[in-house]
Every structure is written in C-alpha cells, then in structure tokens.
Amino acid sequence: MMPSFMNTQVWVYMNSVDMRMGYDGLYGLARAFHSSPRNGDVFLFVSSDRKKAKALFWARNGLMIVMKRLESGTFAKIFSRGKITPSELNLFFEGSHQVERNLSVKDMTDHFLD
Secondary structure (H helix, E strand, C coil): CCCCCCCCCEEEECCCCCCCCCCCHHHHHHHCCCCHHCCCCEEEECCCCCCEEEEEEECCCEEEEEECCCCCCCCCCCCCCCCCCCCHHHHHHCCCCCCCCCCCCHHHHHHHHC
C-alpha cells in the first residue's frame, strides 16, 4: 500500500539509476538536484530497464523508500518529465502509461528556476 503523498511535490530523477542504491546513495542523488530532500518532497528513481522504481521521501523522523519491481511490462517513460503530481505517482506505481508526456514549458521553467 502506498503512503499518501497529497500536497507534496514529486521530483523525477531524469537519468536511470542503479537500483542497488539504498538510502545514502539515493539521498545523495536527491541532494545533487534539490537543495532540501527533507522538506517532504518525494524523489522518484527508475532503473534503466524501467522494471524497477524507488520513491525516496522524508517521513517525520527519517528517510523512507517505497519500491516496486514489475514482473511483466515496464514503467512509463517519464525521465523527461522532471516533476509529476502525487496522483500521477500513484498511477506510475500501478504501471499506467497515462503519465507519459513531454516536459512542458511550465515544467521546464519550474524545474530550472526552483
């Protein structure tokens, strides 16, 4: 069961990630592209084959990772998104490809000016 991520921002790491990474490695990646991973935002990481995904977030007093491995099919191609909504994150983890779309001008502006 997925935790509720309503009222949070979900950042998509725009490169594939080695899924052997744990808390420290993913936290380091999150810090590299976002100044404060402890502010409640969710950071989504996807493997190169798009069969595995991890979401890293700060939960009151420590880091949590939600991860999923698909037995068949692949996760949506979202590397170019930069940011998705909490609803799209739930759809993504369900295996829906409805979250695929190109990075909009607004997404690019928000991503690079934050």
